[in-house]
Amino acid sequence: MNLYRTTFVVTVFTLLEHLLGFLYRIILSRTLGSEGLGVYQVALTVFAVFLTISSSGLPITLSRIISKHRAHGYRTGEQKATTAAMLIALSFSVPITVLLYLFRTPFSRIFSDPRCADVFYILLFGLSFTALYSIIRGSFWGNKRFFAYSLIELVEELVMIGAGVLLLVVVRGGIADVNKAAVALLAAYLTSFAVAAVYFFARGGRLRSPKGEIKPLLKASLPITAMRASSSLLSSFISVLFPLCMTSVGYTAAKAMSEYGVVYGMVMPVVAVPCSLIGPIALVLVPELSERFYKRETKQLGELVEKALNVALLIAGMLIPLFFAVGKDVGIFLFSNAESGEMIAACAPVLLPMSVSMISTSMLNSLGCERQTLLIFLGGSCAMLLCVWLLPPVLGSGALLVGTAVDHTITAACSLALLRKKTGKLRSGRYFLRLMLVIAPVTLFGVGLHALLVRYMSYVPAAVCVMLCVAVAEVVLLSVFKLCDFRALIKKFMPRRKRRAA
Numbered sequence: 001m002n003l004y005r006t007t008f009v010v011t012v013f014t015l016l017e018h019l020l021g022f023l024y025r026i027i028l029s030r031t032l033g034s035e036g037l038g039v040y041q042v043a044l045t046v047f048a049v050f051l052t053i054s055s056s057g058l059p060i061t062l063s064r065i066i067s068k069h070r071a072h073g074y075r076t077g078e079q080k081a082t083t084a085a086m087l088i089a090l091s092f093s094v095p096i097t098v099l100l101y102l103f104r105t106p107f108s109r110i111f112s113d114p115r116c117a118d119v120f121y122i123l124l125f126g127l128s129f130t131a132l133y134s135i136i137r138g139s140f141w142g143n144k145r146f147f148a149y150s151l152i153e154l155v156e157e158l159v160m161i162g163a164g165v166l167l168l169v170v171v172r173g174g175i176a177d178v179n180k181a182a183v184a185l186l187a188a189y190l191t192s193f194a195v196a197a198v199y200f201f202a203r204g205g206r207l208r209s210p211k212g213e214i215k216p217l218l219k220a221s222l223p224i225t226a227m228r229a230s231s232s233l234l235s236s237f238i239s240v241l242f243p244l245c246m247t248s249v250g251y252t253a254a255k256a257m258s259e260y261g262v263v264y265g266m267v268m269p270v271v272a273v274p275c276s277l278i279g280p281i282a283l284v285l286v287p288e289l290s291e292r293f294y295k296r297e298t299k300q301l302g303e304l305v306e307k308a309l310n311v312a313l314l315i316a317g318m319l320i321p322l323f324f325a326v327g328k329d330v331g332i333f334l335f336s337n338a339e340s341g342e343m344i345a346a347c348a349p350v351l352l353p354m355s356v357s358m359i360s361t362s363m364l365n366s367l368g369c370e371r372q373t374l375l376i377f378l379g380g381s382c383a384m385l386l387c388v389w390l391l392p393p394v395l396g397s398g399a400l401l402v403g404t405a406v407d408h409t410i411t412a413a414c415s416l417a418l419l420r421k422k423t424g425k426l427r428s429g430r431y432f433l434r435l436m437l438v439i440a441p442v443t444l445f446g447v448g449l450h451a452l453l454v455r456y457m458s459y460v461p462a463a464v465c466v467m468l469c470v471a472v473a474e475v476v477l478l479s480v481f482k483l484c485d486f487r488a489l490i491k492k493f494m495p496r497r498k499r500r501a502a
Contacts, residue, residue, distance in 0.1 A: 057292075125186060220368065360416060
């Protein structure tokens with residue numbers, strides 16, 4: 001399977017997984033209620049911090065090291081690295097689990113609601129299993145077994161939904177509903193680990209002495225783990241800092257929390273849509289880039305990096321006109337909240353730096369630049385905190401949006417500079433300028449058409465018509481400016497037998 005079809009398959013699996021997750025979120029909201037869902041989310045957020053500490057940086061680092069060994073034909077090295085990663089994950093997750101169970105009473109005091117602690121300790125049982133699963137998943141990643149990687153992720157989602165529906169809808173009584181949701185998630189964690197382990201050993205996976213591999217893994221993975229743990233802690237800190245800053249300039253506590261909920265509960269999930277499309281691309285590219293890097297194939301490496309950046313720019317560029325034109329309608333349709341719609345439309349330009357920062361960070365990590373990406377992340381995070389601290393008197397909740405834009409812009413600019421240094425001259429700047437020649441007129445067309453149609457239609461059919469017309473206009477202009485060859489792309493995704501049959 002070529003790179004294009006692999007990316008397509010992984011993208012389909014990812015989108016299906018996200019769709020199922022969204023549907024399950026609806027089921028949870030209706031069975032648990034807003035209060036129960038809040039309890040579940042708080043416990044899950046805290047559990048995610050410990051999971052990040054246990055294994056977050058290891059999968060991508062392991063995939064890169066496996067790619068390095070593959071480039072040199074060192075099969076034993078792959079097995080030693082995988083074993084080393086498992087031992088590191090266990091050395092973090094097992095002590096954390098034991099200590100948290102031993103000191104359950106004092107630790108539980110960090111939760112304002114005791115129900116959060118109950119949910120957390122149900123999930124905690126699966127910490128080590130989930131950490132090991134992430135390592136096995138990293139080995140699939142490094143060996144380019146993307147179908148198995150994606151299929152097991154989908155199986156995990158299906159088990160969680162199946163167990164959740166069974167416990168919450170079919171089985172009545174017994175433990176609290178929020179605890180049933182936690183049990184369903186734990187069942188999904190254990191299932192994905194079991195399936196991945198069976199597949200790993202069935203496909204020839206072996207455990208060998210980790211001698212010589214532990215130190216390189218730790219050295220490379222710790223910066224990534226630190227970055228992701230810092231990201232989790234930063235989100236928690238902002239959730240406290242922002243309401244305080246808002247109340248200091250005259251907002252009530254309830255209004256400040258409401259504004260925070262609008263931004264992070266409604267706006268950001270929509271703004272992050274490009275990430276669902278760029279994530280699979282990064283997943284497929286990481287081992288490919290690592291292999292080219294360690295083989296010193298500089299030309300091919302530069303071409304791959306340039307193509308990845310262009311695709312990220314293209315995805316963001318195609319979504320920007322839609323956000324400008326129908327963002328307000330999306331907020332009303334999804335959340336019955338006009339303010340969220342206005343913010344979604346206002347966030348349209350943020351899609352470009354957000355998409356670039358996501359793909360460039362993944363590529364830099366695959367090239368062994370973990371420490372540099374950590375420093376870049378910290379620089380962007382400091383700028384974000386300054387915006388949240390200083391701008392509420394002027395912008396209100398817009399301070400969060402500006403902070404997000406500044407953060408991603410700094411990250412994207414610094415990451416591009418480092419990528420250029422690593423791979424040579426990048427020509428994506430020319431692609432970006434040509435893309436702007438498409439985005440600008442299509443955006444004006446979409447906004448004008450929407451203003452016209454809403455005079456004669458309700459907002460839903462007007463939004464649908466605008467989206468279709470904007471999509472057609474984008475395809476035409478992108479083809480005219482030769483920014484995307486859609487026919488060639490379809491041919492690359494379609495198997496040869498199907499093309500001949502057609």
